[in-house]
Amino acid sequence: MKDMQSTGKVKALFLLMRPSQWVKNIILFLPLFFAQEIGALDRLQNVALLFAGFCMLTSGVYVFNDLMDAAEDRLHPAKRFRPIAARKVSPVEAVGFMLLLYGISAVCFNFIHTSSNLIWLLAGGYILLNLAYTLYLKQVQIIDVMIVACGFIIRLEAGATAGDIELSHWLIIMTFILSLFLAFAKRRDDLLNFMETGQVSRKNITGYTIDYLNVVLSFLSSIIAVTYILYTLSPEVTARSSEYLYVTIPFVLAGIMRYLQIILVEKSNCNPTDILLQDRTLQLTVAGWFVVFALLIY
Template structure:
């Protein structure tokens, strides 16, 4: 029961909330203990809200999940966690997450409520409409960036919002590709929005988003404003790891065809992990060891 309850909360999805720390990292204040503690508090409360969203989704998607080849094994869909138990978990998570957000300030509470509203809209309506569905997913990542900024009081620059949105769109397209393949192989329409996608479209969109993300990142690293802020002209070197990570994700999606969920892919693929760690270390050394 304990393992099933934990699976209901999807703790591996909490890695998405690491985006909360990015504003602090780019503000050159990641080692300021008081701000880091604030970011950690925001991370914890947002993890509670994220889990609440997943539990809520499982409620609304119960019939759909039972038809899905993989999702039918989820605790609620499989009957290993009762509706009453899941309801109790949902209320508890919402109470703790919103209370914690309220204690961090009105802006933090407003962002938390906005995040919940976007996910409710997604679950009830938006997820059935192709293209708009992945736009909403990407917006959820952008909200995490603003949560990090509000929690720590650091400035949110437009480029970090744009880059986060582009990257999230790219990752979401990979997930839709897998949904389409599963739907085709099983003969079941696992989600309504799949009708608005096909493999040529998704493959082309992923390639375009990867290219746009790379170009945007290169422009960012070569920006005179950015070079002046970080006092270095070498940030363009970190593009190597960005390209490496994006190409690896494309390879997993189009060659290996193994993207069940972007978060799970990142957690299990050593190549992607090395690209991410390589980027963090190289970028961090360039901006912190000036």
């Protein structure tokens, strides 16, 4: 019986970390990839340690978020199964586990070979930003998605610092706009849940409408497409990598159109992470873009 309880507790703690969300931290490798330095083993090792550290760091942030939102999560059809909301992990256990995750992330950061202290500042800034987000800023419409997008820019800057890469303004712009797009898509998912169940899983969700979010998503998807096209045709980019980057444009357009088809036509779950992990067409589109892009620049 004790063994079964221990196994259940370990499983609950593992789920509390939200390992499916670690895929977002792949963005840490983008500076190396786009700078054509992915084969530099010393830099790759640094970013790999950063990835491990950020997975623990972001998991710690998720624990704090779940701890603060436990009461609201119990009203959500899916979130009510989260370990803290389901009372499988007590608040005291959650706090201790969160501190442990932060400690492990600090150990990973400590082994990164860089003369800059920027990684520590970025990690601390990420925690503070998400504390402010969880405690108040997520209740403010539009500002909440801006905060989410800033979190991805922090990751991007950390990856560039660990890999000793000068960050391109193109990469920053595209990452920020894409992050906004995905964050607004998540808000649309929350709003649909509210309309179907009447349960408010996010206090500021009533400040949005489906029509407004559809317009925003269409607007941002257009900006993403135009920005990527300009990026592939930019003289500074083509001179550094390949003049044939424009052949990857169809993959980006197909990915955007497929995502919009999923949420607007099929009216499926809008959670970006879930869609990427479940939709085979989108997976093939992303994989195709990666393969062709990598062949062109490497």
